[in-house]
Amino acid sequence: MSEDELILSEIGEDDEQQLYEHVRLDVDKGQEPLRIDRYMQEHLPHSSRNRIQKAAEAGFVHVNGQPVKSNYKVRAGDVITLMLDRPQHDTTIVPEEIPLDIVYEDDDLMVVNKPAGMVVHPGCGNFSGTLVHAVAWHLRNCPTYDPNNPEVGLVHRIDKDTSGLLVVAKTPEAKSNLGIQFFNKTSRRSYQALVWSNFVEDEGRIEGNIARDPKDRLRMTVLPPDSEIGKPAVTHYRVLERFGYTTLVECVLETGRTHQIRAHMRHIGHPMFGDERYGGMEILRGQRSSTYKAFIQNCFKICPRQALHAQTLGFTHPSTGKQMDFTAPMPDDMLQLIAKWRGYIQGLTNVDVVDGQQ
Known part of the structure; x- marks a missing residue:
C-alpha cells in the first residue's frame, strides 16, 4: 500500500x-x-x-x-x-505505445536502456506511462509474454531517476533462471555515479544492512552488518575521476537492495550529486562565493536528478549458457554535468582543492 x-478525503454526514x-x-x-x-x-x-x-x-x-x-x-x-471511500485503482497492465531503447532482444529476453524520469513499474500514483507498459506494447504479439503474469517480465528494477540497463524475461523459464543468477550474485552490474566530496582512497567496500528509515518512509537507512534489522547489502566502489568537491565513481553491486548505492554513499559521507531525497541537492562542499553557488545551481539544472547510471549488465543466457555483457553509454545530462565539473576544476588557479576543502 x-x-x-x-x-x-473528508467524510460527510452520509451514514450510508x-x-x-x-x-x-x-x-x-x-x-x-x-x-x-x-x-x-x-x-x-x-x-x-x-x-x-x-x-x-x-x-x-x-x-x-x-x-x-x-x-x-x-x-x-x-x-x-x-x-x-473510493475503489482501488485497477493495476491491470494495458500496453501503451511508448518508445523503448532496446539494446538486445531474442526469443527469451530483452535488455532495455531506461531513460531517467521513467518509472519502472506502476504504483504509488504512477499507473501509466511506465517501462512495464512500454514493454507490454512492444511484446503485445509475443505468445509467451503476458504483462499481468508475474512469472515473466522485469527481473530487477532501478529507480525512476536512475538511467540505465534492465533485463526483461519473455518466458517463465528465462525469468526463473535469471532470478536465480541475481539471487546467487553471479550476475554483473556496475553503475557510474557523481558523488559529493573527494575520496581519500581509490577504492573501497561498503557493507551495511539496508532498512526503511523510520523518520522518512520513502528513504532507506544503513545499519550495522550484524543488525537483525534490514537486509544485508554490499557495494564496491572505485574512483574514476576527481573534481575536488565531487568525485566520479564506479559502483559494483554485490547485492541489489532498494536505493542501495544512494543509501550506502550517503552513509559514508558522499551523497549522490543532485539526490534530493538523500541530501545531495544542497551545496555540501566547495567555496562560499556567489560564482561557485551559481555554478552549482547550473549543475543542478543540467542534471536535475541523482547522477546515477546503470552502465553495465552481465549474465549467463538462460538458454544458450553463453555469457552476455552489455554497456549503456552515459546519458547526455550526466555527460554535460561531468564536462562542466572538468571545466570548473581546470579553471581554478592558486586554489588547493584537497578533500573538498580549499
Whole structure:
C-alpha cells in the first residue's frame, strides 16, 4: 500500500457512505496483543503510523467487519481491513505505445536502456506511462509474454531517476533462471555515479544492512552488518575521476537492495550529486562565493536528478549458457554535468582543492 492510499478525503454526514476494501491483513495465530496502528505500520512498510491513526479516526480501519480506533489491540485470528471511500485503482497492465531503447532482444529476453524520469513499474500514483507498459506494447504479439503474469517480465528494477540497463524475461523459464543468477550474485552490474566530496582512497567496500528509515518512509537507512534489522547489502566502489568537491565513481553491486548505492554513499559521507531525497541537492562542499553557488545551481539544472547510471549488465543466457555483457553509454545530462565539473576544476588557479576543502 502506498502512502497516497492513506491520504483521506473528508467524510460527510452520509451514514450510508460506500467503502471499498484496499488492504486485508489476517493476524497470525501466535500474535500477542498489539496496538493496531503499530501492527499495521509493521506490515505496511510504505505507510506511516500517523496516517494509519488518521485512517482509524475516520472510521476506515476495520477489524472483523467493524471500525476500530487506533488503540485497539489486535489478537490472534483478527481480520484487519482498510476500507476507503473510493475503489482501488485497477493495476491491470494495458500496453501503451511508448518508445523503448532496446539494446538486445531474442526469443527469451530483452535488455532495455531506461531513460531517467521513467518509472519502472506502476504504483504509488504512477499507473501509466511506465517501462512495464512500454514493454507490454512492444511484446503485445509475443505468445509467451503476458504483462499481468508475474512469472515473466522485469527481473530487477532501478529507480525512476536512475538511467540505465534492465533485463526483461519473455518466458517463465528465462525469468526463473535469471532470478536465480541475481539471487546467487553471479550476475554483473556496475553503475557510474557523481558523488559529493573527494575520496581519500581509490577504492573501497561498503557493507551495511539496508532498512526503511523510520523518520522518512520513502528513504532507506544503513545499519550495522550484524543488525537483525534490514537486509544485508554490499557495494564496491572505485574512483574514476576527481573534481575536488565531487568525485566520479564506479559502483559494483554485490547485492541489489532498494536505493542501495544512494543509501550506502550517503552513509559514508558522499551523497549522490543532485539526490534530493538523500541530501545531495544542497551545496555540501566547495567555496562560499556567489560564482561557485551559481555554478552549482547550473549543475543542478543540467542534471536535475541523482547522477546515477546503470552502465553495465552481465549474465549467463538462460538458454544458450553463453555469457552476455552489455554497456549503456552515459546519458547526455550526466555527460554535460561531468564536462562542466572538468571545466570548473581546470579553471581554478592558486586554489588547493584537497578533500573538498580549499
